[in-house]
């Protein structure tokens with residue numbers, strides 16, 4: 001399990017300290033799929049990088065802590081040590097298969113490299129694992145002899161998932177794993193990912209602004225707005241019966257097959273993280289806000305078992 005406890009993290013920029021993740025607490029539970037959603041720039045990828053312990057682009061934790069604990073509770077790691085365990089405990093499916101793969105290396109060689117990094121030294125064991133992972137992902141063994149540019153976008157994305165999963169990590173972190181793929185391929189890839197997860201009982205964190213994707217696969221969903229967690233709970237609760245006005249706006253904007261009514265988006269744009277409004281950050285876009293909403297940032301409060309939302313007017317303004 002990964003515990004994120006009241007973490008403030010971000011980047012030192014010429015415009016000042018940018019808190020891309022601001023006071024976020026959540027847990028990635030064993031064997032669970034956590035979805036992270038929100039508009040562009042709300043801090044989703046930054047939160048994922050934190051869960052992966054990736055600080056190479058200037059990301060810093062200003063306060064709070066992130067720890068990983070094994071199932072038995074006997075081994076604990078601080079986020080600063082996560083990088084030593086990349087591939088064994090954590091693996092990462094990055095955004096954009098083209099830029100994430102080595103274009104000059106055949107797929108087979110890239111899979112072998114990933115296995116070596118993980119410490120799967122035995123060649124026979126490694127070959128068997130690669131074969132079974134390819135089969136689970138509906139990929140023919142011939143892909144091993146091909147270069148990434150010889151595959152379709154969907155196959156490349158499946159290979160990326162294969163690279164991340166065949167080493168059997170505890171936690172798989174996926175950043176927009178199906179963006180830019182058509183819906184049929186998206187669905188196949190999600191089914192592959194969920195099948196692997198159910199068989200191996202690892203945890204997956206998926207970042208996507210696609211709420212439909214979260215509804216299909218996630219157990220728990222975290223909704224971020226301007227660096228803050230505004231709603232957290234089971235995907236069923238949060239997406240079927242959203243409590244925060246922002247989540248309601250996101251869900252309300254989703255198209256529904258056969259529904260002729262115009263879908264309503266959320267007016268306006270999220271604030272700059274370097275120039276935040278006082279009080280509730282959603283206030284300038286919230287049709288239900290009261291003057292008092294400008295006075296303080298709302299804290300997350302329980303709205304049901306395992307379900308939290310941060311709004312001063314919870315339950316009042318449906």
Ligand SMILES: Nc1ncnc2c1ncn2[C@@H]1O[C@H](COP(=O)(O)OP(=O)(O)OP(=O)(O)O)[C@@H](O)[C@H]1O
Pocket residue numbers: 011012013018020038039040041042043044045046047057058059209273
């Ligand atoms: N390396 C960086 N240096 C400075 N600022 C950064 C860096 N990476 C991200 N940011 C800023 O941090 C904020 C959150 O970015 P992040 O990429 O985490 O959001 P996101 O929700 O994943 O967005 P998207 O959906 O567009 O990928 C943004 O304001 C972004 O400009």
